[in-house]
Amino acid sequence: MKKEEINKLFEGLLNKYFDLKMVSLCTSDGFGILHQSRLDDEVELDRVSAITSSLVSLGNASSKQIIGGNLHSTIVETDNGNLLIKKLKLAEKELVLSIVTSKKMLLGEANYLITMCAKNIALM
Amino acid sequence: MYRKLVVIGDVGAGKSTLIRTLSEIETVDTDVTSSKNIGKPLTTVGIDYGRITLGEGDAIGLYGVPGQKRYSFIWDMVKEDIWACILLVKAEHLRAPDKLIDLINVFINDKEYCPLAIGVTHTDIKAINQVVIQKVLQEKGVNAPVFSVDARKKQSSLLLLHTLLSMHNANDFSKRENMA
Numbered sequence: 177m178k179k180e181e182i183n184k185l186f187e188g189l190l191n192k193y194f195d196l197k198m199v200s201l202c203t204s205d206g207f208g209i210l211h212q213s214r215l216d217d218e219v220e221l222d223r224v225s226a227i228t229s230s231l232v233s234l235g236n237a238s239s240k241q242i243i244g245g246n247l248h249s250t251i252v253e254t255d256n257g258n259l260l261i262k263k264l265k266l267a268e269k270e271l272v273l274s275i276v277t278s279k280k281m282l283l284g285e286a287n288y289l290i291t292m293c294a295k296n297i298a299l300m
Numbered sequence: 301m302y303r304k305l306v307v308i309g310d311v312g313a314g315k316s317t318l319i320r321t322l323s324e325i326e327t328v329d330t331d332v333t334s335s336k337n338i339g340k341p342l343t344t345v346g347i348d349y350g351r352i353t354l355g356e357g358d359a360i361g362l363y364g365v366p367g368q369k370r371y372s373f374i375w376d377m378v379k380e381d382i383w384a385c386i387l388l389v390k391a392e393h394l395r396a397p398d399k400l401i402d403l404i405n406v407f408i409n410d411k412e413y414c415p416l417a418i419g420v421t422h423t424d425i426k427a428i429n430q431v432v433i434q435k436v437l438q439e440k441g442v443n444a445p446v447f448s449v450d451a452r453k454k455q456s457s458l459l460l461l462h463t464l465l466s467m468h469n470a471n472d473f474s475k476r477e478n479m480a
């Protein structure tokens with residue numbers, strides 16, 4: 177896996193977007209790969225990976241059993257900011273990308289950001 | 301009455317299968333492709349949820365939880381008000397019994413009465429003496445009936461459920477006896 181490249185991508189994003197608080201990548205079965213964060217309360221990669229992989233799988237179950245259609249993203253909105261999670265494929269591996277943004281960043285912007293990030297990783 | 305039944309056990313023991321076998325609704329399935337070799341292609345990352353109706357307003361909710369420690373946030377979501385617990389053990393191994401005991405304790409500790417039944421799966425592939433498993437757990441202070449079950453088969457899986465219902469009935473009965 178292109179860990180170095182992805183790490184650089186994450187770094188670049190965190191530098192560019194001040195309201196981006198965390199970027200994290202794990203396998204779809206919840207094993208952490210990479211993680212960068214400037215959240216006040218530092219979270220462990222293992223924990224983020226377990227929680228985001230679960231949420232994505234539940235998002236998937238919802239899209240299959242309730243809405244119909246393919247899952248684009250799973251979103252958790254809070255009064256402190258948002259967590260967005262996306263599935264992606266890299267070298268035939270199912271991965272989960274997640275970002276945390278501060279409440280100052282609009283949900284649409286955050287969604288655009290994670291979509292671009294996922295696209296960039298998938299192209300590596 | 302709504303009763304919460306939790307299914308715990310090692311990876312590959314058959315938790316998701318058991319819930320699929322017993323549930324009358326399409327289960328909420330959170331299996332994904334495993335990135336590591338765990339002896340099977342899929343692994344559960346969220347929760348397995350199924351349901352059995354016993355009668356009017358009377359149902360059992362089936363909750364399967366991943367056993368890996370990093371998913372402990374799901375244990376916390378599920379562990380309140382549990383009615384009974386099923387532990388599945390794969391016949392090939394009783395790996396790390398201490399971990400299993402810890403897991404059992406997460407769910408049945410602090411409960412007034414929460415029966416546990418143990419199912420040993422995959423006995424069609426490997427014969428195993430259930431008494432050995434029972435003894436290992438007994439030495440660690442866990443007393444529970446042990447059965448050989450095939451999680452893919454309904455009758456076999458129902459054995460565990462019927463056992464837990466009987467254990468509850470017996471407990472209710474002795475409570476009444478004590479009061480009389």
Ligand SMILES: Nc1nc2c(ncn2[C@@H]2O[C@H](COP(=O)(O)OP(=O)(O)O)[C@@H](O)[C@H]2O)c(=O)[nH]1
Pocket residue numbers: 309310311312313314315316317318340342343344421422423424425449450451452
């Ligand atoms: N041969 C055999 N296979 C079983 C038995 N119980 C479950 N399985 C299979 O074991 C595999 C793993 O089961 P799964 O439900 O995913 O395990 P989980 O990780 O505990 O959720 C599945 O392919 C099941 O069909 C059993 O008693 N005998």
Ligand SMILES: [Mg+2]
Pocket residue numbers: 315316317343344
């Ligand atoms: Mg499972």
